[in-house]
Amino acid sequence: MNRFTPGFCLIVALLAGGAAHAQDDTIRIGVITSLSGPAAESGAQMKAGIDTWLRLNGDKVAGKRIEVIYKDDTGTQPDIAKRLANELVTRDHVDVLAGFVFTPNAMAAAGVADQSRTPMVVMNAAASSLTARSPYVTRVSYTIAQSAKPLAEWAYRTGARRVFTVVADYAPGIDAETWFNKTFTALGGKIVGSVRMPLGSVDYGAFVQRVKDEKPDAIHVFLPNGQPMVAFTKAYREKGLDKANIRFLGGEGWGDEDVLKAGGDSLVGIYSSGFYSYTRPGADNASFVDAFGKTVGGRMQPSFLAASSYDGMALIAKTLARTGGKAGGAAFMQALKGYTSSSPRGTVTIDPATRDIVQTIYIRRIDKRDGRLVATEIDRFDAVKDPAK
Structure with a gap:
């Protein structure tokens, strides 16, 4: 009889990979989104928003290289999202989880973020209760x-x-x-x-x-x-x-x-x-729209998902700059407090009490x-x- 719980196994896997990853000069961001299925267009917008931020800002923060690893949840599939989050944390040793078109998927992954103490940046899912799921979850999109x-x-x-x-x-x-x-x-x-x-x-x-x-x-x-x-x-x-x-x-x-x-x-x-x-209107949005167009070869204009995903990358980078590239959950979430930034949508801040976005x-x-x-x-x-x- 196996006397070890899935949570215990997750912790063991994290510890096993932690020593090697601690000396790594790469920041890994695991993005779970819908790259196929009925919401593939939403996933494409999310990916293009992230890629546009990298186009404009480069792939370095605090002396480390940013690596984005994309995983396809195929739609509203919380079981798949949870499995992908587990793989990203235990196998790929990501420093940050991000993405999430759908609330059920984000809720499922938040359990993994909570257990592994991995920061999780929600770029769309809009249920109010989501950020209460774990103290390691923040959101850059909006709520209904x-x-x-x-x-x-x-x-x-x-x-x-x-x-x-x-x-x-x-x-x-x-x-x-x-x-x-x-x-x-x-x-x-x-x-x-x-x-x-x-x-x-x-x-x-x-x-x-x-x-x-x-x-x-x-x-x-x-x-x-x-x-x-x-x-x-x-x-x-x-x-x-x-x-x-x-x-x-x-x-x-x-x-x-x-x-x-x-x-x-x-x-x-x-x-x-x-x-x-x-x-x-506005210069910030004009620059974003122009860069987004170059990212996608003029195939589409950015949607609100692209804008929030772009802002999600800005939040991750600015927070890691504050921590000196240290991506541990406690340090990241502490550095997140007081976050404010200009954006294609206007000025955005993160409420330190709820870790949810405050915006126009x-x-x-x-x-x-x-x-x-x-x-x-x-x-x-x-x-x-x-x-x-």
Whole structure:
């Protein structure tokens, strides 16, 4: 009978490799992302954001060379993500875990980070509870609550009193519904209806008709990134909700290139909240977009995943510079406190109490300018923390 637990075996493996790695002049970053499967485009954005940071800043920090090791989780696969995290820590001896498109995968890997005391930098997964999973986890993207709460406040401030909420029936959609509805009603608004649509829905006509029949001031929508957004927006137009003066309120992702290209003019006039769009103004973003284009050979524009992954590399490098290249979990997390940086999205900081990002959330309107769709920033909420903490 084997009397050793998996956790004990992990610790033994770490100790076995620790002595050799301690003298290494390489900083290894293990990135778990979706390089194949339904979320391959998100993984490609994440990888391109990381590679763009390296293009602009080089592969050295504190006298050591940065090596990035990519692992493909193939989609929402927490078991695979946990296995990959174990391999990266015990076999590849990575100093930092990073990446994570999906929250379930990040949650699974966080257990490995916690047990091995390996710093873990989340570059997308947006569930508020994630950073509470381990004191070795930090996040550079956003939380759903962080985006939905300012949107509800802006909607009420600009005249909406009756809102119908429509979300995809999965954890991020439910988070968006919860925080928008909670915030809006606390201000005095009324939620006249809430619908959770099956995640695989492709025909949104019946759901949109329910909204039109209720005649709200606005509709709040949360859907998975990409084609679902485009299909829903077209249904919104076809059912005449725009002509009925029912404002469209969305979350992050509506300013991404794939949505703008596929949606075309059906997107003009919709509003969304989020931390990044490639069309946003400013020299920092212009430099990032230019470098990103060179990284990918002009195949695509950066999405919010690319921006947060770029910022994730900046955080790792700046923190390691503070530690003199020492990547031990305790030293890294201590050096992380007080982190602040300029970014393509604006100024970002890390909350020392929660290890979550503090940033500006922009309210944006999709406009057509000089024949090009752009996400125009019309309002902003500065220094927004995750309200769930």
